[in-house]
Amino acid sequence: MSELSSFFTEKAKINFGEDESRKSQSLAQFREWISKHPFIKRCNPTDAHLLAHLRCCKYSMTNAFEQFEKCLVFIKTHEDWFKLSDEDYERALQLYEAGFIKIMKKRDAEGRRNAVFTSSLGDPNKFNGDDVMNLQCILFPMLISEEETQICGMNYINSCKNTTVSHLSLLSMKKSFDALTNLKVFPLSVKNIIIIGVPQFAAQAVNMMKYLLTDKMKKRFHVVNDVSELDDESVKAAFNDDCGDKEVENIRELVKTYSEYYKILMDFDIDMEKASASKNVKSFENVGSFRKLEID
Numbered sequence: 001m002s003e004l005s006s007f008f009t010e011k012a013k014i015n016f017g018e019d020e021s022r023k024s025q026s027l028a029q030f031r032e033w034i035s036k037h038p039f040i041k042r043c044n045p046t047d048a049h050l051l052a053h054l055r056c057c058k059y060s061m062t063n064a065f066e067q068f069e070k071c072l073v074f075i076k077t078h079e080d081w082f083k084l085s086d087e088d089y090e091r092a093l094q095l096y097e098a099g100f101i102k103i104m105k106k107r108d109a110e111g112r113r114n115a116v117f118t119s120s121l122g123d124p125n126k127f128n129g130d131d132v133m134n135l136q137c138i139l140f141p142m143l144i145s146e147e148e149t150q151i152c153g154m155n156y157i158n159s160c161k162n163t164t165v166s167h168l169s170l171l172s173m174k175k176s177f178d179a180l181t182n183l184k185v186f187p188l189s190v191k192n193i194i195i196i197g198v199p200q201f202a203a204q205a206v207n208m209m210k211y212l213l214t215d216k217m218k219k220r221f222h223v224v225n226d227v228s229e230l231d232d233e234s235v236k237a238a239f240n241d242d243c244g245d246k247e248v249e250n251i252r253e254l255v256k257t258y259s260e261y262y263k264i265l266m267d268f269d270i271d272m273e274k275a276s277a278s279k280n281v282k283s284f285e286n287v288g289s290f291r292k293l294e295i296d
Helices: 006-016 020-035 047-056 061-077 086-097 129-145 147-152 165-170 173-181 200-212 233-239 251-257 259-266 272-277
Strands: 040-043 101-103 113-118 154-159 190-196 221-224 268-270
Touching: 006 047, 006 147, 020 047, 020 061, 040 061, 047 061, 047 129, 047 147, 047 259, 061 268, 061 272, 086 101, 086 129, 086 251, 101 129, 113 129, 113 147, 113 233, 129 147, 129 251, 129 259, 251 259, 268 272
Parallel strands: 113 154, 154 190, 190 221
Antiparallel strands: 040 268, 101 113
16 A cells, blocks of 8 residues: 555544554454454455544445455446456446547645546447446445545546437446445445536436435435536546646556456355355454444
8 A cells, every 4th residue: 555645644533533553553443353253264355454444434344245245246246347347347437538428637725536437438339338337336445445545435427418318228227226226335435426407308317316315425426517516627628629648547548557456356165055144243343352442
């Protein structure tokens, strides 16, 4: 893991009460819990992976254990989303390069990552709903591995400008439903979901999306009419016609940077029969001699 700047270490301390002692104790407890888990047969995650769960759950060990468990089960259940053929992988990267999703290099004043979706830039004659889901399954693990993003979270901004009915074919309703209802299993803190310029024909779909969110996320869900209503200049830049590579992360460089992390993340095995019978993880919360760490 790379060394964090003072800005992010201070944010972590304020947000989670995190310091080096708390981190090391919690990581040790997490690994002991994994080693004694009844249905995790093989798993050796990186510290960054475990910290993602700890930070997302504000160091509640019980919640972090449960989220980690559900995340493994979700990935195993949807292996075809994550273990892509070379052709599917390439199509997903090309969808990113077409501008359908942009991960902005510049973070906002709070240190948050900005992910910008522009649905009109996805050619429905070339791409489909599977490509959209595959791309997100490539991006999520990489974003989760970024400590800065673990600490400060992300904003999702979706521009519906110039979106037509044909672009709806890029949204697989079943997969979108699965992703939204299981979003909380991924240790990625979404601070805001912003939808810009919703066309009349998509209003019902947006309302359905909001309905699927938790009460907390509903408060972070915003619909605006125009880009000009946004405060973040780094987000506004993504909608400029002359927006160049300097503003947007290069997907192939990101893939290369986080390839080893992705490989380790996917290298696990669980007993699905035992997993399906598991109700919760409360019985594992006191593993070892470490104190239970929680924060309001």
